[in-house]
Each structure stands twice: as structure tokens, then as C-alpha cells.
Amino acid sequence: MKNVLVIGSTGQIGSELTRELRKRYGNDNIVAGFIKGAEPTGELKETGPAAEADVTNPEMIANVVKKHKVDTIYNLAALLSVVAENKPRLAWKIGVDGLWNILEVARENGCAVFTPSSIGSFGPSTPRVQTPQDTVQRPGTIYGVSKVTTELLSDYYFKKYGVDTRSVRFPGLISYVTPPGGGTTDYAVDIYYAAVRGEEFVCPIKKGTLMDMMYMPDGLHAAISLMEADPSRLKHRNGFNIASMSFDPEKIYQTIKRYKPDFKMVYDVDPLKQGIADSWPDCLDDSAAREEWDWRPQFDLDSMTVDMLKNLEKKLK
Numbered sequence: 001m002k003n004v005l006v007i008g009s010t011g012q013i014g015s016e017l018t019r020e021l022r023k024r025y026g027n028d029n030i031v032a033g034f035i036k037g038a039e040p041t042g043e044l045k046e047t048g049p050a051a052e053a054d055v056t057n058p059e060m061i062a063n064v065v066k067k068h069k070v071d072t073i074y075n076l077a078a079l080l081s082v083v084a085e086n087k088p089r090l091a092w093k094i095g096v097d098g099l100w101n102i103l104e105v106a107r108e109n110g111c112a113v114f115t116p117s118s119i120g121s122f123g124p125s126t127p128r129v130q131t132p133q134d135t136v137q138r139p140g141t142i143y144g145v146s147k148v149t150t151e152l153l154s155d156y157y158f159k160k161y162g163v164d165t166r167s168v169r170f171p172g173l174i175s176y177v178t179p180p181g182g183g184t185t186d187y188a189v190d191i192y193y194a195a196v197r198g199e200e201f202v203c204p205i206k207k208g209t210l211m212d213m214m215y216m217p218d219g220l221h222a223a224i225s226l227m228e229a230d231p232s233r234l235k236h237r238n239g240f241n242i243a244s245m246s247f248d249p250e251k252i253y254q255t256i257k258r259y260k261p262d263f264k265m266v267y268d269v270d271p272l273k274q275g276i277a278d279s280w281p282d283c284l285d286d287s288a289a290r291e292e293w294d295w296r297p298q299f300d301l302d303s304m305t306v307d308m309l310k311n312l313e314k315k316l317k
């Protein structure tokens with residue numbers, strides 16, 4: 001039986017991951033970790049335990065781990081790429097110093113640790129198409145620099161201390177539940193809200209800009225199945241490429257238009273977001289994840305669009 005602490009349980013990934021983990025391992029075994037000002041509400045609060053768990057406070061994390069006999073930590077505390085560019089020191093403090101605190105607690109208490117990396121860990125000198133698992137990682141954003149560091153630090157703790165660290169490089173995650181806050185790929189979520197509200201969508205990313213994206217259920221499945229994978233099969237640990245779809249704004253717009261024929265999109269390119277997007281790969285090669293832990297996505301752009309529109313129609317009614 002697992003006892004899990006989800007750090008960042010009220011965020012875009014955390015809110016859905018906590019719910020999914022409670023379904024699998026039992027409500028009482030999943031602690032929803034939060035910071036002041038982002039406390040769990042509704043279902044998240046009512047279905048299981050919650051505890052303040054600030055990654056910048058190692059004693060607080062250690063106390064939660066001991067009290068709840070935690071054996072696995074999903075560390076989702078991070079600033080997304082656009083916000084991080086505006087607050088680089090804070091991005092480092094949360095993403096890197098915060099991870100260091102968690103890894104120390106994990107080493108002392110025998111916990112496994114999942115910390116997401118990102119397509120943002122690649123940069124302009126990385127091969128853009130079918131980006132290999134092991135390749136150049138020289139990102140130009142603080143988000144990317146901190147993600148490469150989290151991959152390396154997690155590998156280091158595994159090799160030096162045997163801490164069971166694992167991670168995937170998430171693409172842009174698309175969901176109708178909790179909106180993302182300040183990423184480069186957020187447009188691919190915002191476009192669905194505009195379509196369902198019957199509004200014109202102003203796209204901040206240029207036509208022709210390809211990025212990997214993924215529907216949230218596949219993202220959750222990736223995180224959980226990697227943490228459950230047989231360790232003897234893992235040649236890699238931190239930073240598995242995963243992929244399910246790659247598109248540009250025009251392609252997602254045309255797909256939505258099949259179901260919403262009156263939907264309109266115009267472009268007003270945001271230079272910061274465009275610069276970040278231009279430095280990221282078009283599409284990743286995820287064959288290592290497929291071979292080492294049987295990664296397979298379920299959703300493509302079309303099936304995701306049908307599900308997003310259906311659920312957003314219900315949510316925004």
C-alpha cells in the first residue's frame with residue numbers, strides 16, 4: 001500500500017493527480033500538500049487528508065512525511081515558463097532549492113520522488129524533430145535551466161544515495177479542470193474556453209509553431225505508471241521523453257472548427273511566449289519510455305477535442 005504526498009495539490013496537475021491517486025490507492029493514503037493562499041477546497045478537501053507542505057521549508061515537509069508515513073512524494077511545485085522568466089530567482093528557489101529540500105527528506109525517510117521535467121528542458125541547439133531521449137540540453141530560459149538541473153539533481157540522488165527518483169518531460173498539458181498559470185503552451189487550453197464561450201480567440205503564438213501537447217488523462221497516467229514501473233527495466237530515471245500529439249495553432253483551430261463552425265481565431269503574437277516556443281522542439285521521440293515502462297498515450301488531437309468541448313460545455317453552462 002502506498003502513502004503519497006502530493007506537493008502542489010491545488011495546481012493544474014496536482015488537483016487531478018490527487019483525485020486519481022485517491023481513486024487508485026484509497027482516499028486516506030493520499031495527502032494533499034498545499035501552500036498558504038492555495039488551500040484545497042471542495043472535493044479535494046473533503047475526500048482525504050491535507051497538510052501545509054511548502055518546499056522552501058524542509059522541516060515542514062519532513063514533519064508531514066513522518067506524520068503520514070509517506071513513502072512517495074509527487075513534487076509538483078514549480079513556476080511555469082512565462083512566469084519564471086519574470087521571476088527567475090523565485091523559479092530557482094522553488095524548482096531547484098525546493099527539490100533539494102525534498103530529496104534530503106526523501107533520503108532520510110526512504111521516499112520515492114517524482115518531479116516533472118518539461119519539453120522546456122531543451123533549447124535552440126537541440127534537434128527539433130523527433131528530439132532524442134539523450135541529446136543536447138542547453139535551454140535559454142530560467143525554466144529550462146531549472147528543469148535540466150532537477151533532472152540532474154534527481155539522477156545524482158539516485159546514484160549517490162539510492163533515492164528512487166523518476167520523472168517525465170511533460171509537453172503542454174491540456175485540461176478542462178484547473179487552468180494552467182503562466183505557461184507558453186497555455187494557449188492550447190485557452191482556445192477551448194473561447195470556443196465554448198462563443199468568443200473570438202486571440203492567439204499569442206504564431207501560425208506554424210509546433211509544440212508537443214498532451215491531454216491531462218495521459219499525463220496523469222504517465223506519472224503514475226512510471227512510479228509503478230519495475231525498476232529493473234529502467235535504463236533512464238529522470239527526464240523520460242513522452243509524446244502524444246504535436247500541433248501548431250492553425251491545426252488545433254481547424255480541429256475545433258469541425259465541431260464549432262462559427263469559431264474565429266486571430267493572431268496577436270506575444271514576443272516573450274513566441275521566443276520561448278521557438279526555442280522548444282517540434283516533437284519528441286518517446287521510444288525510451290515505450291520500451292522501458294510501456295508508455296502509450298490514449299488521446300490524439302481529435303479525441304481530446306471531442307472530450308474537452310463536451311466537458312467544458314457542461315462546466316461553463
Ligand code: AKB
Pocket residue numbers: 080081082117118119120170171172173180182183184185186
Ligand atoms: C509551459 O508552457 O511552461 C509548460 C511546459 C510545457 O512545461 N506547460
